[in-house]
Amino acid sequence: TQLLEQSPQFLSIQEGENLTVYCNSSSVFSSLQWYRQEPGEGPVLLVTVVTGGEVKKLKRLTFQFGDARKDSSLHITAAQPGDTGLYLCAGDRTGNQFYFGTGTSLTVIP
Amino acid sequence: DTGVSQNPRHKITKRGQNVTFRCDPISEHNRLYWYRQTLGQGPEFLTYFQNEAQLEKSRLLSDRFSAERPKGSFSTLEIQRTEQGDSAMYLCASSPGQTYGYTFGSGTRLTVV
Numbered sequence: 001t002q003l004l005e006q007s008p009q010f011l012s013i014q015e016g017e018n019l020t021v022y023c024n025s026s027s028v029f030s031s032l033q034w035y036r037q038e039p040g041e042g043p044v045l046l047v048t049v050v051t052g053g054e055v056k057k058l059k060r061l062t063f064q065f066g067d068a069r070k071d072s073s074l075h076i077t078a079a080q081p082g083d084t085g086l087y088l089c090a091g092d093r094t095g096n097q098f099y100f101g102t103g104t105s106l107t108v109i110p
Numbered sequence: 111d112t113g114v115s116q117n118p119r120h121k122i123t124k125r126g127q128n129v130t131f132r133c134d135p136i137s138e139h140n141r142l143y144w145y146r147q148t149l150g151q152g153p154e155f156l157t158y159f160q161n162e163a164q165l166e167k168s169r170l171l172s173d174r175f176s177a178e179r180p181k182g183s184f185s186t187l188e189i190q191r192t193e194q195g196d197s198a199m200y201l202c203a204s205s206p207g208q209t210y211g212y213t214f215g216s217g218t219r220l221t222v223v
Contacts, residue, residue: 004152033211042114042201042214043153050209088152095208096166097143100152 003027004091004101012107016078021104023072023089030092032065032072037086037103079108116202116215123192123222130188131218135204142185143212144177145201146170153201159185192222 004025013019023032031050035043047056049065049072056063060083062075072089086105090098115134123129135142140161145153156175158166161182171177174192179185189196199219203212 006152031209040216040219042203042217043212044214045211048209048211086150090152092208094166097155097158098212099155100145103150103152105150 003093003099004089006087006089006101006104008104009102010105010107012109013079015080015108015110019076019079019106021074021076021087021106023074023091023101025070025091027091027093028069030069030095032069032092033090033098034063034072034074035088035090037088038084043086043088076106079106081108081110084108114202114204114213114215116200116218118218119216120219121221123220125194125222126191128188128190129192129220130186131200131202131220133185133187133202133215134183135185135202136206136213137183139204139206139213140182141205141207142179143203143205144185144187145203147199147201147217148197156187156200189220192220194222196220197222 007022033048034046037043047063052067052069054065060077064073086103088103089101117132142159144156147153155168157177159179174190177187199217201217203214
């Protein structure tokens with residue numbers, strides 16, 4: 001059983017469209033991170049959110065941590081082919097490790 | 111510093127053989143993690159070191175798996191008597207502290223035939 005469920009699992013969109021990826025859990029996390037991973041490489045950290053309700057922006061990417069610190073969302077505006085990849089959320093419960101979500105595979109078609 | 115380095119990048123081995131992977135973390139990072147990732151899934155935690163001490167191990171880490179981090183520097187992950195189910199990407203990450211996020215290496219892709 002995955003601690004963090006991501007939806008959708010797969011997403012294929014046209015360049016210029018907007019999209020939102022969701023990361024949900026029944027557990028409370030002290031912090032949550034988002035990573036992007038390209039094939040054959042390790043995940044790369046995008047952002048860390050630590051406060052319930054927190055919103056962070058990274059260029060065209062907007063990250064939000066739920067008020068109860070159980071869920072998060074990633075919104076991409078005007079997607080570009082370079083955004084293609086596997087998006088992973090990861091939550092910290094114990095202070096010793098991050099639990100990773102199931103992942104959302106995004107393909108942006110030129 | 112060139113980031114987290116993992117060797118080898120790829121390993122093909124026959125079932126029943128032993129394999130060892132190496133991870134060189136970012137030198138200032140005292141935390142080191144091993145994760146396993148199968149195709150299309152998120153990474154699954156295997157074990158965690160703070161300096162040379164192994165502080166947590168997942169139940170996924172059966173008695174065929176062992177990890178070390180002598181002197182709190184590089185780490186090795188050994189799998190004995192490999193099985194086809196061990197085929198996966200093995201990722202190493204390091205961090206200066208829990209709230210800082212992980213820097214991952216490029217991983218070692220293991221294929222057991």
